[in-house]
Amino acid sequence: MSDPVPFRPFQAGTQPPLDHAAYGSTRLRHPTRPLRRLPQTVSETTGPAFTPALFPEIADMTRQGQAAPLGERIIVAGRVTDEDGRPVPNTMIEVWQANAAGRYAHPRDTHDAPADPNFPGEGRIFTDAEGHYRFVSIKPGAYPWRNHHNAWRPVHIHFSLFGSGFAQRLITQMYFPGDPLLALDPIYHAVPDAAARERLVSRFDLDITEPEWALGYRFDIVLRGRGATPFEDGETQ
Amino acid sequence: MPAATASQTIGPYWHLIEHAEWADLTRFGAEGERITVTGRVTDGEGAPVSDAAVEIWQSSPPADGHFPGYGRAATDAEGRFRFTTLKPQAEPGLGNQTQAPHLSVVLLARGLMTALRTRLYFEGEALNETDPLLSAIADPAERATLIARPAGPGGWTLDIRLQGEGETVFLEV
Numbered sequence: 001m002s003d004p005v006p007f008r009p010f011q012a013g014t015q016p017p018l019d020h021a022a023y024g025s026t027r028l029r030h031p032t033r034p035l036r037r038l039p040q041t042v043s044e045t046t047g048p049a050f051t052p053a054l055f056p057e058i059a060d061m062t063r064q065g066q067a068a069p070l071g072e073r074i075i076v077a078g079r080v081t082d083e084d085g086r087p088v089p090n091t092m093i094e095v096w097q098a099n100a101a102g103r104y105a106h107p108r109d110t111h112d113a114p115a116d117p118n119f120p121g122e123g124r125i126f127t128d129a130e131g132h133y134r135f136v137s138i139k140p141g142a143y144p145w146r147n148h149h150n151a152w153r154p155v156h157i158h159f160s161l162f163g164s165g166f167a168q169r170l171i172t173q174m175y176f177p178g179d180p181l182l183a184l185d186p187i188y189h190a191v192p193d194a195a196a197r198e199r200l201v202s203r204f205d206l207d208i209t210e211p212e213w214a215l216g217y218r219f220d221i222v223l224r225g226r227g228a229t230p231f232e233d234g235e236t237q
Numbered sequence: 238m239p240a241a242t243a244s245q246t247i248g249p250y251w252h253l254i255e256h257a258e259w260a261d262l263t264r265f266g267a268e269g270e271r272i273t274v275t276g277r278v279t280d281g282e283g284a285p286v287s288d289a290a291v292e293i294w295q296s297s298p299p300a301d302g303h304f305p306g307y308g309r310a311a312t313d314a315e316g317r318f319r320f321t322t323l324k325p326q327a328e329p330g331l332g333n334q335t336q337a338p339h340l341s342v343v344l345l346a347r348g349l350m351t352a353l354r355t356r357l358y359f360e361g362e363a364l365n366e367t368d369p370l371l372s373a374i375a376d377p378a379e380r381a382t383l384i385a386r387p388a389g390p391g392g393w394t395l396d397i398r399l400q401g402e403g404e405t406v407f408l409e410v
Binding site: 003007010011014015016017018020023024025026027028029030031032033035036037038039040041042043044046047048049050054083084085094095096097098104105106108109120121122124158160162166167169170171172173187188190191193196197199200221222223224225 | 238239240241242243244245246247248249250251252253254265280281282284286288292294295296300302305306307328329330331332336339341343345346347348349350351352353354356369370374399400401404405406407408409410
């Protein structure tokens, strides 16, 4: 049996370090020994294949309660591709977020902002054959956290993706354009490369926006590509 | 060519997408040797990590409509997690190598900017001696951080230490 084709290493500077002093919670949670490099085997190149039959979609997060949640209705759409530009089809995306007031439907969220019984804050969608996804939600609110004095998280939606192999597993956050809190956020700024960081910010998109109904935001996601990277640093890996 | 999207922490409120039943990989009617896998996640001061997501993936037995091969468990106030799954079998490695039975483990939590990856092997498996990963770890104490011990009938347990004494061997894949 031939060896499985591995996913490529991440490009330098595009991923945050585990030890990031400005984000206090990393202090006691980051490993102190270097990670041990593991050549990818079938355990890493294969991964779970979720189906909507067993993992039902929640594509409209504004219709999970008795009434519409408070807040500004939004549409988020985009495309999931790999680093070679190939679509990642039929892959499950999980999303979760705070309500419009900046509070999560979570017992440990003690922020003094109103809960919204009509907004549990969970979504689950699948990409189509071309890697496109879309869901409806409300724009989350910013909220304070105790990382440092007067610390506030920029408005964000959490994303969880699986891709086609477990080595592609990705947890990230989508931000909103023009948010003044981005400049101050240590989690956002943990990504060293500015271009990689800015790709975490969604773009307002009039084509996704629906007249008389909701603003649209585009957030494209790239998962690791497979195989060797020719021409990188002048050599073939 | 755009690089892969940057990772961000899963944060403390990921339980909005938690479904406790996902920790039972046999819930769709999978048949085979059923095992439970438990453990405790602790930080650099030995304190429980009570807000982590522990995920497992196993390519053996092969996933199908009755067996997802993937599970996720939340740690509790003591940092404990628990899975019910099927015992994995040996898997091909690279070249003509054979891998001992194992689970791929991903750990996600507040304070982890990227997913932490490790593996869980099973004590007493003859193939552990020749497994490509285990046999490449010279220090027996480090190797032991990847090998679950028996814990009652069908039970296996392995603690995960994020930092400091007995720090788990974490992997870059």
